[in-house]
Amino acid sequence: MEPLQPYRATAAEADLRRRAEKRIKRKRELRQHLTSYAIVMAGLWAIWALTSRGYPWPIWPMLGWGIGLAFHVVSLRWDEPPSEAQITAEAERLRALDHRRAPEDGPQDVI
Numbered sequence: 001m002e003p004l005q006p007y008r009a010t011a012a013e014a015d016l017r018r019r020a021e022k023r024i025k026r027k028r029e030l031r032q033h034l035t036s037y038a039i040v041m042a043g044l045w046a047i048w049a050l051t052s053r054g055y056p057w058p059i060w061p062m063l064g065w066g067i068g069l070a071f072h073v074v075s076l077r078w079d080e081p082p083s084e085a086q087i088t089a090e091a092e093r094l095r096a097l098d099h100r101r102a103p104e105d106g107p108q109d110v111i
Contacts, residue, residue: 022079023076023079026075026076026079027076030072030073030076033069033072034069037065037066037069040061040065041058041061041062041065044058044061044062045058
């Protein structure tokens with residue numbers, strides 16, 4: 001009987017695992033960012049409610065930080081590798097662009 005060999009992940013599996021770990025870490029960081037945002041905004045609105053109740057000034061830090069938070073959410077999608085459909089679509093756009101730019105009598109070297 002042959003002894004069992006230890007499992008060795010392929011390079012593709014190792015890359016997939018690395019990407020999954022990175023994505024989990026980034027999602028955790030986003031949850032922390034959202035939690036900080038919610039706590040600080042609740043505090044600012046509480047200060048406003050307990051003091052003046054005049055002009056709602058907490059809206060400005062809420063909007064400013066909210067823009068940064070929106071970019072954080074969008075950044076989760078920026079890091080993903082392109083899908084095969086996206087690559088094919090981009091290649092088709094480039095092919096069409098090259099076809100429109102190509103001179104009628106073929107390529108020429110210009111020095």
